[in-house]
Amino acid sequence: MKISEQMLASHTRYKTSYSMIKGKNPGPTVFLTAGVHGNEVASIRAAEQWLKKFRQGDFVISRGKLILVPIFNMAAYKKRTRGKPDLNRTFPKSSGNTAGHPLSKDLFELAEKLRPDWYIDLHEANGLSSVNPKRLGQTLITNPGSKAIPAVRRIVSKMNGSIPDSAKHFTVRLKQKEGSGRTAASRLLHAKAITVETCWSLPLTKRIDYQSRIIHYLLEEARLIDR
Numbered sequence: 001m002k003i004s005e006q007m008l009a010s011h012t013r014y015k016t017s018y019s020m021i022k023g024k025n026p027g028p029t030v031f032l033t034a035g036v037h038g039n040e041v042a043s044i045r046a047a048e049q050w051l052k053k054f055r056q057g058d059f060v061i062s063r064g065k066l067i068l069v070p071i072f073n074m075a076a077y078k079k080r081t082r083g084k085p086d087l088n089r090t091f092p093k094s095s096g097n098t099a100g101h102p103l104s105k106d107l108f109e110l111a112e113k114l115r116p117d118w119y120i121d122l123h124e125a126n127g128l129s130s131v132n133p134k135r136l137g138q139t140l141i142t143n144p145g146s147k148a149i150p151a152v153r154r155i156v157s158k159m160n161g162s163i164p165d166s167a168k169h170f171t172v173r174l175k176q177k178e179g180s181g182r183t184a185a186s187r188l189l190h191a192k193a194i195t196v197e198t199c200w201s202l203p204l205t206k207r208i209d210y211q212s213r214i215i216h217y218l219l220e221e222a223r224l225i226d227r
Contacts, residue, residue, distance in 0.1 A: 001060050003021050003022075004022075006019075009105075009106045013075075016103065021065060021066040024062070024063070025062060025063040028222050028224065029065050030065070030066045031114075033122065035076075036073055037073065038071075038079060038082065046212040047069075047211075050068065050212065062224070062226055072087065088180045089179035090103075091180060093179055117191060121196070123198075125197040128168060129170075129197075130167055135199075140171075142173075142174060143193060146186055146193065152194060192222075196215075198210050
């Protein structure tokens with residue numbers, strides 16, 4: 001396994017680092033992004049934990065490659081704000097369109113070059129979706145008709161089996177979000193694209209644990225790590 005550090009938007013004030021982790025054997029390509037919104041801290045902590053696990057050799061990418069962006073919007077993260085503009089509205093909406101921000105432009109150009117099989121975007125949201133279907137907290141979201149749907153349902157089932165309080169259960173949501181990285185990756189790159197949303201009202205340690213476990217299951221589903 002080889003880990004290399006690279007930069008997005010390196011010649012701009014928005015520059016942020018990402019890691020490319022390559023296995024010894026050929027296999028799928030997975031993009032994993034966190035911190036698109038700077039105040040969604042659990043997603044960032046979970047991504048950082050997994051990067052540390054790879055660096056320490058606790059887990060090994062046995063095949064394929066993982067592009068891991070632990071803090072996509074560094075400027076917003078430093079201020080603990082969502083960020084302006086909202087970067088999850090700046091990705092291309094159709095073929096021929098360009099992204100509306102240097103970070104989303106650089107990331108999507110990298111994705112166009114590497115053609116990921118999976119595109120995973122970690123977020124947080126208000127409310128418990130099991131209690132109020134209008135809320136997005138505790139959801140795994142993918143686009144209607146996505147090939148990711150079976151994997152999403154399996155992961156939600158695994159997560160809920162370990163969560164005693166049904167109010168805190170995860171739900172599956174099928175929807176498009178124009179300008180989001182997930183919808184752009186699904187529509188334009190035909191990737192299995194998934195958004196992970198934990199609920200802000202839960203303790204930070206619990207949210208990080210949920211995010212980390214979901215990453216684990218997703219990497220297993222993508223066959224980057226062995227079960």
